[in-house]
Amino acid sequence: RIMMRILLECSLSDKLCVVREQQYEIIIIPTILVGVFLILLAVILWLFIREQRAQQQSPRLQGIAAVPPSRGLSLEAAGHGGSMFVPLKERSVESLLQTMTHALAKLQVPREQFCDSLEQIHSGSYGAIYRTKMYIGDPAKPKSVVLKALKEPAGLYEVQDFLGRIQFYQYLGKHKNLVQLEGCCTEGLPLYMVLEDVTQGDLLSFLWTCRRDVMTMDGLLYDLTEKQVYHIGRQVLQALEFLQDKHLFHGDVAARNILIQCDLTAKLCGLGLAYEVYARGAIPATYTVPLKWLAPERLLLRPAGIRGDVWSFGILLYEMVTLGAPPYPEVPPTSILQYLQRRKIMKKPSSCTHTMYNLMKSCWRWSEESRPSLKELHARLETAARTANDKAVLQVPELVVPELYAAVAGIGMESLSYSYSIL
Numbered sequence: 001r002i003m004m005r006i007l008l009e010c011s012l013s014d015k016l017c018v019v020r021e022q023q024y025e026i027i028i029i030p031t032i033l034v035g036v037f038l039i040l041l042a043v044i045l046w047l048f049i050r051e052q053r054a055q056q057q058s059p060r061l062q063g064i065a066a067v068p069p070s071r072g073l074s075l076e077a078a079g080h081g082g083s084m085f086v087p088l089k090e091r092s093v094e095s096l097l098q099t100m101t102h103a104l105a106k107l108q109v110p111r112e113q114f115c116d117s118l119e120q121i122h123s124g125s126y127g128a129i130y131r132t133k134m135y136i137g138d139p140a141k142p143k144s145v146v147l148k149a150l151k152e153p154a155g156l157y158e159v160q161d162f163l164g165r166i167q168f169y170q171y172l173g174k175h176k177n178l179v180q181l182e183g184c185c186t187e188g189l190p191l192y193m194v195l196e197d198v199t200q201g202d203l204l205s206f207l208w209t210c211r212r213d214v215m216t217m218d219g220l221l222y223d224l225t226e227k228q229v230y231h232i233g234r235q236v237l238q239a240l241e242f243l244q245d246k247h248l249f250h251g252d253v254a255a256r257n258i259l260i261q262c263d264l265t266a267k268l269c270g271l272g273l274a275y276e277v278y279a280r281g282a283i284p285a286t287y288t289v290p291l292k293w294l295a296p297e298r299l300l301l302r303p304a305g306i307r308g309d310v311w312s313f314g315i316l317l318y319e320m321v322t323l324g325a326p327p328y329p330e331v332p333p334t335s336i337l338q339y340l341q342r343r344k345i346m347k348k349p350s351s352c353t354h355t356m357y358n359l360m361k362s363c364w365r366w367s368e369e370s371r372p373s374l375k376e377l378h379a380r381l382e383t384a385a386r387t388a389n390d391k392a393v394l395q396v397p398e399l400v401v402p403e404l405y406a407a408v409a410g411i412g413m414e415s416l417s418y419s420y421s422i423l
Helices: 024-057 093-103 156-172 203-210 226-245 272-280 306-321 333-341 354-363 374-386 402-409
Strands: 004-007 019-022 064-066 119-123 128-134 143-149 181-185 192-196 258-260 266-268 288-290
Touching: 093 156, 156 181, 156 192, 156 272, 203 258, 203 306, 226 258, 226 266, 226 306, 226 374, 306 354, 306 374, 354 374
Parallel strands: none
Antiparallel strands: 004 019, 064 288, 119 128, 128 143, 143 192, 181 192, 258 266
């Protein structure tokens, strides 16, 4: 035992000297133990509170989840928000439009080139969406286009965001498997974004129509074979590879976000999340997507990346081969994370070949690193398509009830309407 003896004011002439023994270990060691206990208790409480907050922030009652931050953004993808995009220094809508006139000069379409009659086809989050004719070249052959309008009155922030989305599409450029930006009208109000018209509508509605006992409708053959599923899938992968080359990802790959043409050309839309990542380098907490299409890391609110799109692509293959069935039909949307945590995946549909199901399973691997890259997946689809059946038509006898589908899929009815929610 360690002791310290301290003589208190003793001299050689004193007959009695007081000696004090101080046993420091009796005081120090309990103090250290109490301190360590309090630190451990604080850490445990902090972890518990963080877990509770994470559960509260996930709006599971709605069947949708907030999108986590993006992973692996380069400076090219995340750094343009303050330089290339709409200037934030402007203090009025008028001055902002004047400033942007030069930047968007090549995209401006004179309003007199549009037909006077506008057919409203949807009411979007920013305003009404119209179909109309645009006269370019031969007046006898007007071009059908879609006008996405910004509702009025619009504040400075709404105008900035609307113009920023036009610039983002300008930055992306042309790709045959993305809906094309035809131009804009931003020199005055109302503001319009001019988009190409893909008249057949979204892939999900097309799949539902394929369930009906019809041969053709409006010149489009409503029969789908396994080989055509691969054909559509390859086009979606080409669009995703195009986004990846620009250090972006889609974030909501689903049949409802793909438009289809008469020749089965697929065009990916719904690029709102890609815009948020590009313009701001982050994703707003209010941005939500349906749970059943999300990869496990997204459900756990971890950083998002292109491998999450690979997972969703497997869900897309399931949608196509089942002609638009909701994923995980036996699992409530709010229970999907617990279902996946038990390492369960969807069973093979009766109309699905083993080759296609193996592709789906490779997309649904829990670990992101174990999933195939877009290039690897593309090569596997090419190989599978060579021996795919191009004669047998996929058939599902039951017709879809949209309200029931929305409840099982965990999405809102507004997402099922004919919509050009491209950005």
